[in-house]
Amino acid sequence: MENQTNQPSPASIMQIGSGFWASKILLSAVKFELFTHLAKEGSLSAKEIKSLLKLNCTDRHLFDFLDALFSFGFLKRDGLLETAKYSNSLDTELFLDKAKTTYVGGMLEMMNDRLYGFWGNLEDGLKTGLVQNESKNGNEPIFVNLYKDPELLKGFVNAMTGIQIGNFMALAQKFDFSKHKTFLDVGGSAGILSTMVAKHNSNMSCTTFDLPAVEAMAKETIQKFEVSNQVKAVSGDFFADSFPKADVVTMGNILHDWNEENKLMLMQKAYDALPDGGVFIAIESVIDNERKQNSFGLMMSLNMLIETGDGFDYTFDDFNKWATQIGFKSTSLLALTGPTSAAIAYK
Template identity: 25%
Template sequence: MRNNTAAYDEIRHLLLGMFISRSLTAVAELNIAELLHNGPQSVDMLAKETDSDPDALYRVLRTLAAVNVFEELKDRTFKNNALSDTLRIDAEHSAHAIVRWINDPGCWASWGRLDYSIKTGRPATEAVLGSDLFTWLQEHPSSLKRFQEAMTGFCNIAAHGVVETFDFSAINKIVDIGGGHGLLLGKILTRYHTTTGVLFDRPEVIDQALPLLTKLGVADRVETVAGDFFEHIPSGADAYIMKHVLHDWDDKHCMMILNNCHNAMKPNSRLLVVEAVMDDGPNSLFAKQADLETLVITTGGRERTQQEFADLFSRCGLKLQRLIKTDYPAVILEAVAH
């Protein structure tokens, strides 16, 4: 049996993680990591540049430095390190957007009612926001912007894993279903210069996609199509890809999406589903954490096992052909029509 004091200390460390989470958001919104990008600065200078109270800012930064986010030097001076550098907006693997979304009222307040989800099996957003998350986001543009930016930022690492793992060279046309602002599709087209794509998402999302596609230099090879994947999906492509879409929905809604995929696919088309896959191993912590997120903010969403995905595919006329691991905590499930 573990020493009781050590066990208590570990539980306390886990419990107080909320303080770190909120502190990360605070410094991200103040762009502290950006200000330190060119070298160390004193707290007084940082406070002046961010219109903050020097003592309060120091107390936050020294706490983050204690968990290796930022490095505290003498004379109340701080510098960036590997962890804090990810809080920069333009870092290669930036966590800036996802940090801000996790603490957005739409997400943070909902986690405060996890008890509601445990008791009812329903999303806590119902109790806190009065509706499901996606309906609420349509009525709160600033939170919707944060959510989309977070999904784009989160997608950056996933896109790298997908592009480095899967060979798209034989695919002439690919449809990104629920593709947000187009980062995943853009990364694929950046690597494969003869491939064209269709970015398919809700109208209010598609309207914001052009700047990113232009920045990636692929706008001329992307057709943006607004629509609802519960109603239809653009047809005739060689491949269809969707990343972290199915985990937002219960089996009934997943089957609606997958049936529409099947109807849109040509006989030799393939479907690529990028999702975390649940198993009993220690490496599935990310999937288990993501599963709680879907419990709290989605209506019936969940992370699934490989067999559960295979069963869903089969019920929609699709066959799971192979599972491809990536260096990102998710896999590519490749399915074809029966």
């Protein structure tokens, strides 16, 4: 967003400063399931959308809402105002239709329902260093709350699936699994990563490992993708329990939840579960070493302040330092999709 001209301009300042306007427009459309309706109907007029979504705003404000989505590239439009017909763009048709397995809107739903409000407390988080979500003011930590509330947990699991499914598919296809036989995903949630690895690597026997509260969701995923001959769900607590042995151990958006001490503890447990020649893979928004390009990774790290207080995202140099400290022989970085990479450590 740096000004590349020699002339001063407030444009980028205002674009970022008003960014929550654009964010809330998209999040509202996802909340209304607008893109799912359009995927089903093909195209709709503003009047039809107003009736379908039961909106009571003026026609002019509805046009503003829909045309803003069009200007962002999230909708296609044929006609203008009363004569306009709206339909999904290529991206929203694939990724924001709830009826498709490629739906990534779970994360956007959680951003709307939870994080949008909590990020209003960022100043307090930076001043105090304390968590700013449901756990604020001495309430129980977020993960305790999540696993007590089935609806909250389901929303969180859907969010994690949404934000990572593209990366899981990329890892399953980009990483060379041919030298390995067993795979363990620690904190595997709904079992999507294990399922993707199995679908793309017939040689792999996979285990998704998480708390008992999500075991049913993982089993549903395994059944849905018809990979029960390759994937199993095992319940366990990655803090309290040793990890099942495997040739490849992964953690997707797990390490960044915790402080450095707990990061090292989890990586040590992964190391202990691996044979010589085994591989540990952390899938995260790894921040570039110069800390100037991966803005999403930096913002995700601030989100960890909001959500956990002392969790943070990290650079590959950080990961390499921790891996060396634990005893891994070498490391590498594999780009996945967007701002996400796989930080890999070899035993």
